[in-house]
């Protein structure tokens with residue numbers, strides 16, 4: 001099995017202040033990886049780095065998947081719900097990377113869009129402006145768009161936050177299905193029970209990797225306590241980390 005991503009002494013941050021630092025490791029093709037850690041641990045920052053939204057301060061991410069094969073679902077709070085678009089058109093955007101911005105939507109594409117909307121249980125919502133959807137309906141819409149993106153690497157930032165049990169179960173089943181199709185999924189999650197039940201591998205972050213491996217070995221009381229301590233001790237105003245001796249910048 002190949003490698004999808006390699007982190008090489010990776011430091012990511014904002015205004016030269018590191019938020020995740022000196023991360024090393026690899027994500028294997030077909031991984032179903034949870035990224036866990038306290039608030040402010042750098043989880044969203046790491047996903048932004050992988051998605052290419054944020055450039056490394058030092059070190060690098062070696063991606064072995066073309067950018068068009070990466071799908072990224074940001075935290076719900078970052079999605080602009082005021083954009084005047086309906087459910088159908090938002091889901092159809094999942095085809096853009098393949099069809100092109102102004103590519104005509106074929107009859108087969110229309111069938112795929114309708115199938116994706118049906119797969120997330122949103123039949124009848126096609127013409128609803130997204131600003132009128134509930135949080136759970138919006139998340140289902142975004143998952144339908146992901147279905148059409150047909151990506152090899154799927155990045156999900158807190159995809160199940162504030163969802164009811166039924167919606168969470170439906171969307172978790174989709175994630176499991178994607179992984180069963182050989183796609184690599186990396187998800188930021190706070191629900192440890194859900195991680196233990198559905199994500200075989202976990203990266204525990206506290207600005208740096210506390211532990212990374214089999215979920216049962218990572219989510220231990222000791223590791224979680226260490227992560228909390230490390231985040232509490234973090235200096236928000238820390239200057240950019242000096243590069244580690246011998247590491248590539």
Ligand SMILES: Nc1ncnc2c1ncn2[C@@H]1O[C@H](COP(=O)(O)OP(=O)(O)OP(=O)(O)O)[C@@H](O)[C@H]1O
Pocket residue numbers: 014015019037038039040041042043044045046236
């Ligand atoms: N756009 C930004 N500009 C400046 N600092 C930022 C920005 N986004 C995040 N940060 C800082 O980077 C650090 C890591 O934030 P990040 O959002 O990656 O954490 P997180 O682990 O996803 O947290 P949470 O669980 O609360 O969502 C925090 O100290 C945060 O304040």
